[in-house]
Amino acid sequence: MKRSMYGKFGGQFVPEVLMPALEELEEAYQRYKDDPEFLEELDYYMKEFAGRETPLYFARNLSKKYGIKIYLKREDLVHGGAHKLNNTLGQALLARYMGKERIIAETGAGQHGTATAMAAANMGFKAEVYMGAKDVMRQHMNVYRMELMGCKVHAVRSGSMTLKDAINEALRDWVTNVENTHYLIGSVVGPHPYPMIVRDFQSVIGKEVKEQIMEKEGRYPDSIVACAGGGSNAMGIFHPFIGEKDVKLFPVEAGGKGLQTTEKEALHSASLCVGEEGILQGAHTLILQDRHGQILESSSVSAGLDYSGVGPELAYLADIGRIKPCNVSDEEALEAFYELSHLEGIIPALESSHAVAYVMKMAKTGELGDLVVISLSGRGDKDLEAVFKLKEEKETTGSEENMEACL
């Protein structure tokens, strides 16, 4: 197996101009990943700036209602409100050791862009973030957050004007400015060595869970459940448990409005569940595509899961049966959003709500065992406006239906 591959997945499908940069990145990563000075500095940022370690919280009320023990890994408490900062701190530090001056990134909902802006501001980088024009409209407060921290946000108007197009545009920038720029990819996607680097920096989640659950329960959980778009929080919490064969691992994808596809788009983002092999943005992985190989637009109530591909290592782990891909619908995710807020006083991100929803749905079946850890990858404050709008729309249609019934 080539070093850049996970089974048949992965690889480096990028323009020739980026190959030396990927080589340079891999060399630098291999050099610094075990370097005591680098690790000490990273540890400092993780603790003092990001606020690690995050609690492994026993969700008493949720557990009581669903009849199994449910723990939440509280990545929503990381500075910025999501796990994204684990990776941006790691990569920004690496970029500094590599002597780069400028950082670029893509963002969907704005979480990774915000985490990039935070790391860049703190470490003194010039940062520019590419964001689909549609997402800029949907998430304008996140755009303002990034700008506050000195980051330039480019609205991308090509293609579907969402995350996939933001990545394309970031790649085009990198192709042009590769000599002084580090491309800070936000998920376990893209060409090697990115899936590995992002996974390693996010693995802090799973490493902490291992110790915390041992301390609290004296054993490993029966199941770990995490949402998966590109898959960075999922790989981060799964990776340290891959060798623990008794721990079932469930990546939960966005089932959207159902697993169907039309000619131009998928009504979901479930690449692991129903995607086909192909090459997207640097990697051989599972993707949503039409019969000719054109990439389909994906769909989800949660912008952070709205992506037509998935990390190659997840595709590999699904292929060999080590993880069990599953999905929940927009509707189910919204119910979980409300449920966790009511029961525990924790408002989850819509992304993380997918993981919560799957546990709610499956708790009674026995499939998950009786000790479950959910990766609560982000907090839901960023989603309040969107959820509020959906609620209003629902109420309006509801009352219209009532009126129609009266007529």
Add this chain to the structure above:
Amino acid sequence: MRIADKFAELDKRKEKALIAYVCAGDPCAETTKEIVHALVKGGADIVELGLPFSDPVADGPTIQAASTRALKAGMNPDLYFEMASSIKENVPLVCMTYYNLIYKRGIENFARDCAASGITGIIVPDLPAEESGELQEACRKNGVDMIFLVTPVTTGSRMKHILDMTSGFVYIVSRLGVTGERTDVAGSTSNILDRIHTDVPKAVGFGISNKEQAAEVIRAGADAVIVGSAFVNIIASGDNVNSRIEELASQLKESCR
């Protein structure tokens, strides 16, 4: 027609080559044939026919927009090969596309379909040498040249390796960036040409749009100039397309004589 035969023919006439790119199916499948005819009439020696992909990461705004137009108008690989077979110009046709379309059709099938429809070269901008083994093998079997790109940051053993692998010609990306018209071509071109030692014809592309730039690139030692976005812009304008394409091709070809 094979690419090597074209270069041999030009060599006899002491000419350099004009390689023209257009996106197949832009603005619709019927017009591409006429556009190719205009290119050849104007003096294009090799025609690169882009097979449009939904996510063209190596392309600038001009060719992205052309790809979008072509896809909207219904271009797909089946139609593409049908159209290529119907082109009867006396020039080599080269397919430029992204790897997922090749992978999805089946690598062997794609190479065979190229050969069967008269396409004698393939350029895949998101397929670096390391990942190209299977496609190279399929191309070799089917008598199709696989053309690799080198860039200003390709150096040392990488450069040598790619030059050993490329056939037909080597595609020299004159500067960092995506496809599209630029003003600064000459300086970076002679820098990179000085570093390339090969018997394969050297074709320079990315950023060349007028006869002055073409002349500079030829003077710097290139065997061919590749022009894409300038033609695509004419197509996008919808204004007097065929005669303006022919005119631009003939001006550019002047610089190759």
